[in-house]
Amino acid sequence: MQRSSPTILWFRKDLRLSDNHALSAAVARGGPVIQVFILEPEDGGTGPMGSAQRWWLHHSLSALSKDLETRGSRLILRRGDAQKVLEALVKETGAEALHWNRRYEPVGMDIDGPLKQHFRDAGLTVESFGGQLLHEPTRLKTTGGTPFRVYTPFWKAVDAGGDPTAPIDAPKAIAAPDRWPDSEALDDWALLPTKPDWAGGFREMWTPGEAGAHQRLKHFISKGLRGYRRGRDFPAEPHVSMLSPHIALGEISPAQIWHATIGLPASVAAEDYVHFRKELVWRDFSYHLLFHFPELPRRNWNARFDDFPWRDNKTGLRAWQKGRTGYPIVDAAMRQLWQHGYMHNRLRMITASFLIKDLMVDWRDGEAWFADTLVDADPASNAASWQWVAGSGADAAPFFRIFNPITQGEKFDPEGTFVRRYLPELAKLPNEFIHKPFEAPEQVLRKAGVVLGETYPQPIVDHRKARETALSAYQEISAGA
Ligand code: FAD
Numbered sequence: 001m002q003r004s005s006p007t008i009l010w011f012r013k014d015l016r017l018s019d020n021h022a023l024s025a026a027v028a029r030g031g032p033v034i035q036v037f038i039l040e041p042e043d044g045g046t047g048p049m050g051s052a053q054r055w056w057l058h059h060s061l062s063a064l065s066k067d068l069e070t071r072g073s074r075l076i077l078r079r080g081d082a083q084k085v086l087e088a089l090v091k092e093t094g095a096e097a098l099h100w101n102r103r104y105e106p107v108g109m110d111i112d113g114p115l116k117q118h119f120r121d122a123g124l125t126v127e128s129f130g131g132q133l134l135h136e137p138t139r140l141k142t143t144g145g146t147p148f149r150v151y152t153p154f155w156k157a158v159d160a161g162g163d164p165t166a167p168i169d170a171p172k173a174i175a176a177p178d179r180w181p182d183s184e185a186l187d188d189w190a191l192l193p194t195k196p197d198w199a200g201g202f203r204e205m206w207t208p209g210e211a212g213a214h215q216r217l218k219h220f221i222s223k224g225l226r227g228y229r230r231g232r233d234f235p236a237e238p239h240v241s242m243l244s245p246h247i248a249l250g251e252i253s254p255a256q257i258w259h260a261t262i263g264l265p266a267s268v269a270a271e272d273y274v275h276f277r278k279e280l281v282w283r284d285f286s287y288h289l290l291f292h293f294p295e296l297p298r299r300n301w302n303a304r305f306d307d308f309p310w311r312d313n314k315t316g317l318r319a320w321q322k323g324r325t326g327y328p329i330v331d332a333a334m335r336q337l338w339q340h341g342y343m344h345n346r347l348r349m350i351t352a353s354f355l356i357k358d359l360m361v362d363w364r365d366g367e368a369w370f371a372d373t374l375v376d377a378d379p380a381s382n383a384a385s386w387q388w389v390a391g392s393g394a395d396a397a398p399f400f401r402i403f404n405p406i407t408q409g410e411k412f413d414p415e416g417t418f419v420r421r422y423l424p425e426l427a428k429l430p431n432e433f434i435h436k437p438f439e440a441p442e443q444v445l446r447k448a449g450v451v452l453g454e455t456y457p458q459p460i461v462d463h464r465k466a467r468e469t470a471l472s473a474y475q476e477i478s479a480g481a
Pocket of ligand 1 (some may be wrong): 075233243245280282286328343344355374376381382383385386
């Protein structure tokens with residue numbers, strides 16, 4: 001019997017074997033499957049990512065490679081323009097089919113469309129599959145037939161559509177070609193930091209790869225999901241899943257996560273798992289926005305913000321990045337980001353509001369810093385969320401809702417547990433002043449070993465005054481509308 005020709009499976013930000021429709025269809029085609037990951041030059045595809053996510057990518061590729069080996073297969077690594085790399089592979093292997101899972105960021109889509117046509121014209125069978133989102137961004141439409149701009153009706157449409165398609169298992173075995181094409185060495189890609197190696201905190205916190213993703217999901221479902229609805233706002237509490245970096249590189253699919261919330265014991269309240277699903281749907285909503293407004297990472301959704309008088313505040317930006325603003329909840333959050341490549345959602349809102357509204361720095365500068373330092377950096381969620389906080393986005397928080405870093409800290413970190421974890425220099429302050437050391441009497445500071453301006457910064461702005469300045473700037477652009 002003649003063996004089927006090889007299929008090339010192009011891995012992108014879908015670094016998993018289970019619920020991978022492109023892979024399973026490649027295996028089902030019969031014949032060998034040649035898996036390739038291409039480090040593309042273009043940002044937005046699988047090209048140069050932020051420094052934190054490059055660290056993750058290295059470990060994720062390494063895990064995927066091992067997982068493939070246990071199935072008698074391999075991961076081929078190549079660098080360069082995707083079309084050229086794939087052309088070379090087709091030539092080297094005699095592949096007659098090419099499969100991938102669809103991606104939805106503009107740069108990636110601009111590459112994939114013409115590439116599909118190119119290889120079809122060359123006589124290959126080219127197939128793309130869904131699975132990176134719960135629903136394709138084109139599937140859901142308002143009753144008027146237009147894309148959604150508001151989250152709540154979007155959620156209702158998702159909810160009314162029932163559960164997403166049930167996830168599929170990983171293939172048990174993957175046929176290997178008689179001869180493997182050459183692969184580059186992962187270490188040669190220099191994705192890991194060396195001098196200095198700043199990833200110590202990442203190693204403590206994370207286990208990149210598909211197995212690590214499922215472990216985290218299991219742990220969250222059994223230990224964190226009960227109480228999620230309330231607890232998800234409290235950064236010191238273990239009520240968020242921390243699945244975002246695994247999702248960002250596709251080590252686990254949103255459908256797998258959604259389905260893990262079905263059929264739970266009655267002790268898990270519906271309000272908790274439904275709220276968790278709603279958060280997952282925010283990710284789909286962000287992609288829906290990005291798909292229909294590809295300029296989202298660069299341009300204000302609401303053009304009125306084009307006239308906003310952003311400040312060229314490099315000192316402020318630097319203090320924010322380093323966690324040295326003098327506002328403990330902001331600084332602890334920025335240090336969590338630096339140490340672990342992650343920040344709790346409540347804190348992302350507080351720190352983003354501080355940069356945009358207290359320091360009047362353009363949200364795009366904050367978005368860029370997050371893109372470089374988050375292990376879960378995601379072109380859709382990052383841009384949509386920054387625009388949400390700025391007030392310039394679709395269905396955004398109104399600009400005048402300015403987060404107060406003191407009251408937010410007092411409300412969501414009432415004992416100062418989170419602040420003390422990341423700002424040990426303030427650990428001995430009593431709860432009363434942990435979120436406002438600048439209001440503490442001299443003897444309280446002395447007793448806690450805090451010298452403002454030396455061991456911990458003085459506030460770089462007066463929040464009350466900064467708020468007024470931001471509001472009058474907003475009034476100017478509103479008056480001009
Ligand atoms: P959980 O509460 O456990 O939520 C589960 C999953 O739902 C998350 O992993 C994520 O995939 C999704 N999700 C939750 N909240 C949101 C949200 N508001 N928007 C979109 N998806 C959401 N998320 C990213 O994945 N990448 C980013 O680059 C990113 N940048 C952000 C920037 C700002 C300024 C803000 C305010 C939010 C940003 N978010 C981003 C959204 C959110 O903060 C993170 O998804 C969440 O904190 C991840 O932690 P978790 O997995 O523990 O969340």
